[in-house]
Amino acid sequence: MTTRLDATTTTTAAPAPAGTEPTGWLTVCPVDRLQPGRGAAALVGDTQVALFRLADGSVYALGNIDPFTGAAVVSRGIVGDRGGEPTVASPLYKQVFALRDGRCLDGADGDAVSLPAFAVRVMGDALQVGLR
Amino acid sequence: MSRLVVVGNGMVGHRLVAAMRDRDTAGDWEITVLGEETRRAYDRVALSSYVDGRSEEELRLDDDELRGDPLVTYHLGDAVATVDRDARRVATASGRTLTYDALVLATGSYPFVPPVPGKDLPGCFVYRTLDDLDAIKAAAAAAADDPGRRGRPSAIVVGGGLLGLEAARAMRLLGLSPQVVEIAPRLMPVQVDAGGGALLERLVTAQGIAVRTGVSLAAVSTDRGRLVGTLSDGVELDADLVVFSAGIRASDQLARDCGLPVGERGGVWVDDRCRTRDDAVWAIGECAALEGRTYGLVAPGYAMAEVVADRLLGGEARMTPEELDMSTQLKLLGVDVASFGDAHAVTEGALEIVVNDPVEGTYSKLVVSDDASTLLGGVLVGDASRYGALRPLVGSRLPDDPVTLISKGGAEPDASALPDSAQICSCNAVTKGTLCAAIADGAHTVPELKACTRAGTTCGSCVPALARILAQQGVEVSKALCDHFDHSRAELFEIVAGARITSFSALISRYGRGSGCDICKPVVGSILATLYNEHVLDGERATLQDTNDHFLANMQRNGTYSVVPRIAGGEVTPEGLIVIGEVARDYGLYTKITGGQRIDMFGARVEDLPAIWRRLVDAGFESGHAYGKSLRTVKSCVGTTWCRYGVQDSVGLAVELELRYRGLRSPHKLKSGVSGCARECAEARSKDFGVIATEHGWNLYVGGNGGFTPRHAELLVSDVDTATLVRTIDRFLMFYVRTAERLQRTAPWIEAMEGGLDHLRAVIVDDSLGICGELDAAMARHVDSYADEWAGVLADPQKLERFVSFVNAPDTPDPTVRFVEERGQNVPAPGRPDEPVLIGLPEVSSR
Numbered sequence: 001m002t003t004r005l006d007a008t009t010t011t012t013a014a015p016a017p018a019g020t021e022p023t024g025w026l027t028v029c030p031v032d033r034l035q036p037g038r039g040a041a042a043l044v045g046d047t048q049v050a051l052f053r054l055a056d057g058s059v060y061a062l063g064n065i066d067p068f069t070g071a072a073v074v075s076r077g078i079v080g081d082r083g084g085e086p087t088v089a090s091p092l093y094k095q096v097f098a099l100r101d102g103r104c105l106d107g108a109d110g111d112a113v114s115l116p117a118f119a120v121r122v123m124g125d126a127l128q129v130g131l132r
Numbered sequence: 133m134s135r136l137v138v139v140g141n142g143m144v145g146h147r148l149v150a151a152m153r154d155r156d157t158a159g160d161w162e163i164t165v166l167g168e169e170t171r172r173a174y175d176r177v178a179l180s181s182y183v184d185g186r187s188e189e190e191l192r193l194d195d196d197e198l199r200g201d202p203l204v205t206y207h208l209g210d211a212v213a214t215v216d217r218d219a220r221r222v223a224t225a226s227g228r229t230l231t232y233d234a235l236v237l238a239t240g241s242y243p244f245v246p247p248v249p250g251k252d253l254p255g256c257f258v259y260r261t262l263d264d265l266d267a268i269k270a271a272a273a274a275a276a277d278d279p280g281r282r283g284r285p286s287a288i289v290v291g292g293g294l295l296g297l298e299a300a301r302a303m304r305l306l307g308l309s310p311q312v313v314e315i316a317p318r319l320m321p322v323q324v325d326a327g328g329g330a331l332l333e334r335l336v337t338a339q340g341i342a343v344r345t346g347v348s349l350a351a352v353s354t355d356r357g358r359l360v361g362t363l364s365d366g367v368e369l370d371a372d373l374v375v376f377s378a379g380i381r382a383s384d385q386l387a388r389d390c391g392l393p394v395g396e397r398g399g400v401w402v403d404d405r406c407r408t409r410d411d412a413v414w415a416i417g418e419c420a421a422l423e424g425r426t427y428g429l430v431a432p433g434y435a436m437a438e439v440v441a442d443r444l445l446g447g448e449a450r451m452t453p454e455e456l457d458m459s460t461q462l463k464l465l466g467v468d469v470a471s472f473g474d475a476h477a478v479t480e481g482a483l484e485i486v487v488n489d490p491v492e493g494t495y496s497k498l499v500v501s502d503d504a505s506t507l508l509g510g511v512l513v514g515d516a517s518r519y520g521a522l523r524p525l526v527g528s529r530l531p532d533d534p535v536t537l538i539s540k541g542g543a544e545p546d547a548s549a550l551p552d553s554a555q556i557c558s559c560n561a562v563t564k565g566t567l568c569a570a571i572a573d574g575a576h577t578v579p580e581l582k583a584c585t586r587a588g589t590t591c592g593s594c595v596p597a598l599a600r601i602l603a604q605q606g607v608e609v610s611k612a613l614c615d616h617f618d619h620s621r622a623e624l625f626e627i628v629a630g631a632r633i634t635s636f637s638a639l640i641s642r643y644g645r646g647s648g649c650d651i652c653k654p655v656v657g658s659i660l661a662t663l664y665n666e667h668v669l670d671g672e673r674a675t676l677q678d679t680n681d682h683f684l685a686n687m688q689r690n691g692t693y694s695v696v697p698r699i700a701g702g703e704v705t706p707e708g709l710i711v712i713g714e715v716a717r718d719y720g721l722y723t724k725i726t727g728g729q730r731i732d733m734f735g736a737r738v739e740d741l742p743a744i745w746r747r748l749v750d751a752g753f754e755s756g757h758a759y760g761k762s763l764r765t766v767k768s769c770v771g772t773t774w775c776r777y778g779v780q781d782s783v784g785l786a787v788e789l790e791l792r793y794r795g796l797r798s799p800h801k802l803k804s805g806v807s808g809c810a811r812e813c814a815e816a817r818s819k820d821f822g823v824i825a826t827e828h829g830w831n832l833y834v835g836g837n838g839g840f841t842p843r844h845a846e847l848l849v850s851d852v853d854t855a856t857l858v859r860t861i862d863r864f865l866m867f868y869v870r871t872a873e874r875l876q877r878t879a880p881w882i883e884a885m886e887g888g889l890d891h892l893r894a895v896i897v898d899d900s901l902g903i904c905g906e907l908d909a910a911m912a913r914h915v916d917s918y919a920d921e922w923a924g925v926l927a928d929p930q931k932l933e934r935f936v937s938f939v940n941a942p943d944t945p946d947p948t949v950r951f952v953e954e955r956g957q958n959v960p961a962p963g964r965p966d967e968p969v970l971i972g973l974p975e976v977s978s979r
Contacts (some may be wrong), residue, residue: 028940033933037647037675041946043938048948051939055637055647065948070964071691072948076682079675080649082615089650091679091687096650 013131015044015061018101018117022130031059031127039075039088044129049118050075051127052099054086060099061120061129066090067104067113074115134161136444137222137232139212139386141167143176144417144433145238146193151441153201161444163204164230166222168239170209171262172199177430182265183302191262215390217410234412234444237387237400238437241380241418241428246290250352251376255359259299259377268375272306275372284309288361288371290349291378292319294460299377300341311342311369313349313361315378323460323471327488328513331495335467335514349374382419382426395421404450405443406436414440422453429460431559438561468516473509473526474499482508485534496538498522505529510538517887520597524554524564556601557587557594564601571605578602613874614651617644621655621799621874628659629870636660636676654678655874658761661797662869665917667924668760668797669931680759683935684921685741686732690949690960693741694734695721696758697748698794701768701786701806702729711751719744722957728765728803730756735958737945739937745922754920757795761875763802766790767815771808771825780825782808785854789823792858793865795918799872799881802865803837817845820878821861826850830857834864835879835889843879846889849897862911863896863904870907 016022028042034053041064042049048064052075064074069092077088079099086099095106095113102115119130136152138145149163167173174191182191198204210224221231243258245251257268275285287303289296292314303310312319318329319336333343344363351362352374361369382399392408393401399421406414406422417433418426427433435451442449460471477484481502488495494514500507507525512518522537528551530537550556552565562585575581578598582588588598611620617640619627624639633639636656640648648656657676661668668674668681680686685693697712712731716723719740721733736744745755758764766789769775771782786806796802805816806823816822822833828851836845849860872881885891894900896907925931936942948965951958 026940033939035674035934037672038934040934040939041937043941043944046947048938048946065966069689070948070966071689072946072965073687073691076679076687078650078653078678079647080616080653081647082649084646086647087649091682092689094650 013045015047015049015118016130016132018061018119020119020130020132022119022132024131025121025123025128026131027123027126027128029127030125031122032125034059034127037079039077039079041072041075042129044118044131048072049129050077050088050115051120051129052079052088053127054079054099057122058086059120059122059127060086061118062088062097062099062102063116063118065115066092066095067115068093068095133159134233135231136161136163136234136236137230138163138165138236138238139222140238140240140383140417140419141165141169141173141206141208142238142240142417143173143193143430144240144437145236146173147434148236148238148416148437148441149204150194150198151438152444153198153204155441155445156203159203161203161234165204165206165208166210166212166224166230167206167208168211169261169263172206172208174262176261179259179262179265180298180302182262183269183305188262212386215386215413217390217392217413220412232412234414236440237408237413237415237419238417239383239386239419241382241426243376244379244381245376246349246378248349248351250354250359251374253352253354253359253374255372256352256374256376259295259302259375260380265302268302268373269306271373272303272308276307285372286311286370287373287375288313288349288359288369290374290376292316292343292345293322293377293379294320295377295379297336297341299375300336303373303375304340308373309340309342311344311371312336313347313363314343314345315348317346319343319345320469323475324469324511324513325476325497327486328469328471328495328497328511331488331490331493331513332467332469335493339467380418380428382421384419384421387413387415387419395424395426397421397426399424399426404452406440406451407443414443416440422451425453431561434559435561468512468514470512470516470519470523471510472519472523473507475509475511477508479508485538487535487538498534498538500530500534504534507534512538515890517890520594523558524550524556524597528554556597557585560586562587567598567601568605571602571607576602576607611873613655614649616640616646616648616652619643621659622871624656625659625662625870628656629663634660634664635672637672648676650678651874654681654761657681658797658799662914665795665914665919667919667921667928667931669921669925669934674931674934683738683741684755684759684925685736686759688734688960690965691946692734692949692960693736693738694732694758695736695741695744695748696726696730696732696756697753698756698790699730699765700790700794701766701783703768703783703787704731708751708753711748711753715744715747718747720951720958722959726758726765729767730758730765732758735951735960737937737949738935739942739945742926742932742935746926749920749923749926755795755922757921760795760797761800762795762797763790763793763804765803766793767803767805767819769806769808769811769813771806775808777811778808778825779827780808780830782806782814782823782825785823785830786814789858789861792915793861795921796865796869796914798865798869800875800877802878818842819845821845821864823857829853832857832860832864834892835882837877837879839877841879845879846882848889848893859908860896863907864892866907866910867892867896867903870910 036053036055039050039052050062050064052060064072066073073091077091079088087096089096097104097115102117104113121128173193210226212222213225214223223229243260286309289300289310289312292312300310300312319332348364350364353360359371384394384400387400395401400415402415402420406416416436439449439451477499482499486497497511499509507530550564554564556564570585575584581598588594612618653676716733721735724732726732766786768782768786772778803819804821805814805819807814807816808825816824817833818836818838822845824831831850832848833845834848837843937946950961952961
């Protein structure tokens with residue numbers, strides 16, 4: 001049993017990390033607001049979330065703050081793939097991150113730079129981010 | 133362990149040591165090098181580049197590996213004084229004695245100075261070593277700084293051969309006016325014939341070098357602190373320096389002193405194994421007289437070094453004078469000169485085919501056998517672009533009618549027709565067979581080929597041939613744009629245009645794989661924009677746009693944007709300035725004048741961009757495309773409208789050009805400038821295309837840029853009227869957009885073209901490829917379909933919808949963006965945007 005909040009509800013909750021069971025879902029926008037292959041930013045509590053919708057209908061949510069510069073720009077990066085793994089490239093210095101888990105694919109091995117990845121889903125025509 | 137003593141540490145001596153250490157894998161030979169010069173071995177062929185600013189380190193030939201080799205000992209600055217052949221021992225000037233099992237003389241040559249009175253006066257120099265050049269530089273600087281002198285300092289250069297012309301060029305670079313005095317009736321008498329010499333003289337004179345042929349220097353004297361050169365015809369020339377570069381003489385004194393025979397005209401006599409009459413003594417390079425004849429080029433010297441290295445290690449190598457390549461190719465003062473094989477047609481019955489084109493300024497001659505079947509040699513002046521293809525054919529059957537081989541637009545000889553024995557690199561005697569073997573062994577790039585065969589490492593003239601041979605051997609150099617496409621940008625352009633593909637997804641599904649990336653998406657986005665000129669944020673195209681095109685503004689380090697309205701030619705009305713000022717004030721933007729004569733407004737938030745554009749568009753402004761890989765700005769000086777020196781209306785033309793090419797998406801940014809007179813206040817020659825007014829019209833320069841590797845643009849066409857100018861720029865830009873690689877600016881694009889600027893001129897001025905009609909039509913389509921990108925967003929609610937900070941909180945500004953005030957304007961707060969704000973201590977007021 002989870003609570004549903006709609007887009008106009010303000011929340012102080014933080015987004016839930018991907019792979020955990022969210023306590024609730026926040027509708028951020030109709031899924032059509034996202035153009036396939038292009039991202040958008042949303043505000044969940046105090047956290048900036050970069051949302052992506054791909055041509056195959058899948059959706060992803062990562063932290064919007066580029067770890068290399070501190071600028072909130074990840075949602076404006078170019079979406080693509082590296083060896084089949086869906087990715088986004090940060091628009092400032094073009095480091096590539098995996099959409100699934102936020103790992104930076106351009107750091108040296110063992111370089112622990114990554115973006116947080118959040119739980120996200122499509123319910124009907126609504127795009128929802130999971131809450132902690 | 134045997135002992136090898138090498139006398140001389142020039143290019144050839146160094147080559148011998150390197151060859152020995154390469155091949156003597158057993159370490160049988162211990163080598164000692166004795167050199168008269170104190171410097172480590174350097175590239176004397178490139179001596180003149182020292183005046184261009186190349187350092188001694190850059191000219192150095194040896195590497196630290198050789199210097200640190202335990203089997204090689206160097207004693208530099210210590211010349212050999214005597215050789216005792218019976219005891220097999222040498223003694224040096226400093227008193228060292230060394231015994232040897234093999235002695236190799238590589239003492240080179242010394243400059244020939246004609247015995248004229250006054251030749252030793254201060255201010256007289258020879259042109260042979262880096263020390264000579266240092267002394268010449270110092271004297272030139274002193275002459276230029278002399279407060280009592282009037283006019284330009286000048287130099288007399290004695291000798292109009294290869295070295296003399298190089299010396300003359302060096303004098304010019306050092307700020308002197310050179311006068312070349314050559315006793316023969318033409319310049320470069322050894323290499324070129326009378327016809328080539330006449331053209332050469334014309335081209336060299338046009339470069340500001342005075343030439344006097346058929347006379348010699350009779351005496352040097354001094355007059356009021358300057359030198360006076362008196363010529364054999366009685367003419368007197370004033371000069372600050374006299375430089376003797378009239379030829380060389382073999383340094384064979386050591387051999388003479390120890391009783392070794394010398395050639396009729398000097399040089400240590402050696403047989404076809406490079407061995408003197410003494411079995412333990414060898415001679416190589418310019419000091420050696422191979423079967424009686426000396427050679428003043430590095431290629432034969434290198435070949436001799438290889439022969440001796442082979443012999444010392446038990447090989448059977450030999451060489452005959454017939455095998456020595458006497459070809460030369462050089463670019464002097466921007467003038468191509470090349471001669472190869474039997475350039476003077478001394479072979480019995482040889483025929484000469486000459487194409488002399490005084491209008492083009494080219495002279496080409498082929499020397500062929502009496503039945504016109506075999507190429508024997510040739511001379512090329514003014515355009516030596518075919519040297520690389522022709523020289524290896526010497527001694528082979530002609531692949532084509534000789535006239536077409538040297539005619540403008542004629543046949544290019546094909547390297548696949550060459551026998552394996554054909555020499556491709558004459559400096560290092562590398563044959564086509566050797567190269568093919570290296571390719572078969574896995575050398576698949578030009579740098580790899582250079583590394584394992586040494587071809588192309590000395591003068592570089594055969595590098596294009598290396599690339600051609602690689603291609604013929606079926607080696608493909610990967611031009612793949614990224615993991616998603618195996619094509620280069622230029623190939624993708626042709627595919628998109630030819631197959632009329634209008635979307636990225638159609639292209640990648642048919643010609644690529646996966647879903648794309650940040651490399652290929654913007655490239656294809658740019659190609660689609662060039663070809664169809666629809667809005668870059670239409671439909672799927674919005675997903676292809678890079679950092680700046682994504683929001684039609686320039687992303688700054690804190691995630692905000694800067695906005696640059698078009699100010700064509702730098703011309704703006706007072707009302708326009710007021711609007712820009714008001715907009716910047718109302719949105720808290722930082723304003724700065726850009727390098728391209730426009731105004732940049734920084735610090736705009738994504739959600740404010742449409743409102744900012746609305747105000748600007750309503751006032752008559754449009755996007756200046758500062759964010760795109762496209763035309764930025766056409767800078768201008770004020771021209772005839774105001775300037776008392778202007779000869780044409782530069783502002784009018786700059787505005788016209790900027791409005792014509794605005795919005796043209798290209799492989800990289802495009803910059804331009806128009807100057808209204810030769811004073812060049814718009815810095816047009818540092819632009820991709822720059823226009824400079826003349827009394828008769830316009831000069832067009834292309835391929836300039838600032839940035840990392842600044843480049844001066846080169847003259848493409850001169851004195852053309854406005855219609856011709858615009859048509860030429862149309863074709864230049866369209867040809868560039870179609871064929872350049874990703875992020876390749878115009879300068880490297882022209883450089884990478886086979887044939888360079890001349891080829892470019894042939895394509896877009898003479899229509900050599902027959903594509904000008906197509907290029908013109910493509911540009912006309914671009915001009916007709918231009919629309920302002922900002923207005924396009926303002927008119928489309930779907931596009932406007934994306935200009936929000938957060939999809940679920942459109943009115944909440946990005947909390948990480950913070951400004952502080954600096955010099956009265958907003959600038960990003962220092963540090964990273966995501967770091968917590970440091971709150972300063974409250975001010976304590978003292979009462």
